[in-house]
Amino acid sequence: MFNLFKKKNKVGCPVCHEKNIIGFGADYLESKFDSRISEFDKIANIQTYQCSICKSTFYKEGEMFQRFADGQMETLKEFSKRKLTLSNKQKSELEAIGLTSDWSMNMLAPAKVTLKNGMQLDFATVRVSKQPPIGYYVDHFKRLIFIDEIEKIEPSNYGISKEIREKAKDAKEMRMGFYPVTLMDNHGKKIVINGQVLFFKNGEISGSDLNLDNEIWNHKGKYIYEDKIDNQVLVVAKE
Numbered sequence: 001m002f003n004l005f006k007k008k009n010k011v012g013c014p015v016c017h018e019k020n021i022i023g024f025g026a027d028y029l030e031s032k033f034d035s036r037i038s039e040f041d042k043i044a045n046i047q048t049y050q051c052s053i054c055k056s057t058f059y060k061e062g063e064m065f066q067r068f069a070d071g072q073m074e075t076l077k078e079f080s081k082r083k084l085t086l087s088n089k090q091k092s093e094l095e096a097i098g099l100t101s102d103w104s105m106n107m108l109a110p111a112k113v114t115l116k117n118g119m120q121l122d123f124a125t126v127r128v129s130k131q132p133p134i135g136y137y138v139d140h141f142k143r144l145i146f147i148d149e150i151e152k153i154e155p156s157n158y159g160i161s162k163e164i165r166e167k168a169k170d171a172k173e174m175r176m177g178f179y180p181v182t183l184m185d186n187h188g189k190k191i192v193i194n195g196q197v198l199f200f201k202n203g204e205i206s207g208s209d210l211n212l213d214n215e216i217w218n219h220k221g222k223y224i225y226e227d228k229i230d231n232q233v234l235v236v237a238k239e
Contacts, residue, residue, distance in 0.1 A: 011036065013056065014033065048073065072138070080208070109125075109126045111124045112155065113154075123229055127237065160197060162211060168195055184213040185209045186209050192226075
């Protein structure tokens with residue numbers, strides 16, 4: 001029998017009806033919405049999608065729709081058409097710093113970079129990957145720069161050493177989203193970082209001052225924690 005009281009699906013997509021949504025599953029879309037999402041444009045090997053009502057654009061990771069942040073469609077187009085391979089000089093410069101892999105197997109290094117226009121940036125995450133720089137993780141950076149805009153790569157005074165970054169991969173979650181790694185600066189002060197961070201700055205203490213410490217983090221202990229660093233940039237190169 002036809003159910004007169006059955007709730008009708010919403011027309012459009014989750015972004016049309018829900019604030020600040022980043023991603024959603026295909027099953028959620030199919031079960032809750034009269035979808036207006038369709039294939040939009042194929043950029044390199046990535047199929048993009050668009051909702052005909054709110055005009056939001058998406059890409060898929062498995063069965064998850066991920067929403068493009070502002071400007072990231074243009075970033076994807078630039079990434080697909082530019083060569084962005086490391087020169088031999090840049091490879092040597094990065095070897096001197098040390099690349100480490102993140103949870104997505106992108107290779108990262110904390111660096112100070114000099115752009116071809118002469119500007120110097122102390123908090124530059126150099127990312128070497130086959131994957132394009134899209135997703136909301138990328139949107140947290142103040143600026144995205146392509147490797148062909150870089151004149152020089154050198155160690156940042158605020159960068160964390162490769163030894164510490166590798167050790168941080170094994171950090172255990174002690175609180176929600178908190179993976180403490182205990183360190184010591186050159187004057188014996190106790191420092192704690194949260195997981196595999198690339199930079200440290202707190203007052204006069206910089207990442208280059210830090211050394212591994214065998215102490216296990218204690219919530220009652222007195223430590224110096226990292227300050228928030230707002231002016232970080234992402235430098236993108238292709239693997």
